Amino acid sequence: MENSHFKGENAAKNYSSFRPSYPESLSKSILEFLDEKLPKDLPRKLELDVGCGSGQSVGCVAPFFEKVIGIDVSEDQILKGRENNVFKNVEYVVGTFKELPAEDNSVSLVICGTTIHWFNPIEEFYAEVKRVLVPGGCLAIFAYSKSFITGLPKPLNHHLNLFFTNVFNKIAYEAPKEIKILFDNYHNLEMPFEDVTKDNSVMMTKELTFDKFAGFYKTKTLYKAYKDKYHSDTLEENRTLLEEIQNDKHFSNDTTFEVTWPISTIYGRKCKG
Numbered sequence: 001m002e003n004s005h006f007k008g009e010n011a012a013k014n015y016s017s018f019r020p021s022y023p024e025s026l027s028k029s030i031l032e033f034l035d036e037k038l039p040k041d042l043p044r045k046l047e048l049d050v051g052c053g054s055g056q057s058v059g060c061v062a063p064f065f066e067k068v069i070g071i072d073v074s075e076d077q078i079l080k081g082r083e084n085n086v087f088k089n090v091e092y093v094v095g096t097f098k099e100l101p102a103e104d105n106s107v108s109l110v111i112c113g114t115t116i117h118w119f120n121p122i123e124e125f126y127a128e129v130k131r132v133l134v135p136g137g138c139l140a141i142f143a144y145s146k147s148f149i150t151g152l153p154k155p156l157n158h159h160l161n162l163f164f165t166n167v168f169n170k171i172a173y174e175a176p177k178e179i180k181i182l183f184d185n186y187h188n189l190e191m192p193f194e195d196v197t198k199d200n201s202v203m204m205t206k207e208l209t210f211d212k213f214a215g216f217y218k219t220k221t222l223y224k225a226y227k228d229k230y231h232s233d234t235l236e237e238n239r240t241l242l243e244e245i246q247n248d249k250h251f252s253n254d255t256t257f258e259v260t261w262p263i264s265t266i267y268g269r270k271c272k273g
């Protein structure tokens, strides 16, 4: 599914400014799974990152592959990805999950970060992944959604958690049915591959200010959809709580706190036979 909220130069610019990159613990868990059974004569040659955005997930395991292709349906995200690119082995191309730019049996790893819930029908994606993967190659799906805040004195910490949880719940409530698998940690997402492994133990933590975290929310498709539907900004709706936060003696525009997102991972392998 291509979504209009992903389109546009501004969307790509905001994405690149406010969306987090993934932690090293995620790279480690993907590579451990991949190497467990990847045949020794099929080293880490080619990796595809499908729905790569402006590069947030690309850095995850790119240094460990000979070549990486980041694929995204949005031309602006791809242009931004190229502009930000720091890896010599990474190429960014415009494309969709329905037609991956690789030959049959040529890819060691396909990754898909916080994106698969947009792919419809998902079976077409799985079929394409099976076509391009080498036998024993892996598909690694991962995503984050809900978060929690720590690191501030109790009342302020509590008020910030309450404020951003309210924003999250409001926009999540409006989400299309297909997207809701994300809020359930992909619990009900089927993956028709071998050795399927699901886990929620990887954590991503970033130190942010209020404005940075609000900026992150503004990049969300669901935030924009809510704004279009109700002509109202969820980040400005809860005035009383906002004032409570702004009047707290521990709060200023420079106050930083830790935002932690649990990452849901699902890994699977193309059978060797």
Ligand SMILES: C[S@@+](CC[C@H](N)C(=O)[O-])C[C@H]1O[C@@H](n2cnc3c(N)ncnc32)[C@H](O)[C@@H]1O
Binding pocket: 001, 002, 003, 006, 019, 050, 051, 052, 053, 054, 055, 056, 057, 071, 072, 073, 074, 077, 095, 096, 097, 098, 112, 113, 114, 115, 118, 119
């Ligand atoms: C939430 S972003 C994830 C970006 C990045 N992978 C990350 O982990 O932050 C979802 C991305 O999927 C892309 N996308 C949506 N539909 C797509 C499709 N049909 N084929 C390829 N990419 C698609 C969007 O353009 C957007 O950049």
